[in-house]
Amino acid sequence: MDKVELRRSLLQKRKSLSQQEWREKSDRIVSHLLASPLFTPNKTILAYFSCRQEPDLNSLFHHNHYNWGLPRCVGENLAWHIWQPGDEIQVGAYGICEPLSTAPTISPSAVDFILVPAVACDYGGYRLGYGGGYYDRLLSSPEWRSKPTIGIVFEFAYLPQLPTDPWDIPLHAVCTEKGLR
Structure with missing residues (x-):
């Protein structure tokens, strides 16, 4: 199955989760992250x-001993802004919530860790995104390449192997509702 077909199939499966199942799985992922010595x-x-x-x-963001950076789509890249619960957000590109453009930015040197959204991840740490290349460009750039990363997916989207391209950068770990690998 190619990336387009696989993406469509997995997004449909994710969309079919009941609200309760989605919430429970999401809460378990957050619990695994908070218990991980890789993350904490x-x-x-x-x-x-x-x-x-x-x-x-979202429940992670209420742990206020962390500084949170959240992205805004700016052209073909992601700009990272400091955000804490209670700060304003807006709906940006692709219908995704994002911090206001006036929020303070975060330089790569200040970042310790990156939680990466994905449609799917595989056992080798490769991810299947939405096809826009935003995270591929970010993770392949020299100032971001060395930052530890965890891909965040539901267990059904954690697969033995994904189709990859030469520019794909493997993540350091993957977290699902069944644990951190």
Whole structure:
């Protein structure tokens, strides 16, 4: 199955989750992250606002001993802004919630860790995104390449192998409702 067909199939499966099942699976992912020694010692973490029934990380944001960075789509790239619960958000490109453009930005040197949304991830750490290349460009750039990354997907989207392209960068780990690998 090629990337387009696989993406369509997995997005349909994710969309078919009941609200309760989506919430329970998302909460388990957050619990695994908060229990992980890979995650907990970090201070400044890049994350995302859930859309299209992605795993929801919003309950993480209430752990205020972390500095949260959330993305805005700017042209073909992601701009990262500091965001804390209570800060304003807006609906941006692709219908995704994002911080206001006036929110303070985060430089790559300040970032300790990146939580990466995905349609799917495989056992080798490769991810299947939405096809826009935003995270591919981010993770392949020199200032971001060394940052530890965790792909966030539901277990049904954690697959033995995904089709890959030469520009794909593997993630350091993957977290599903069944645990961190």
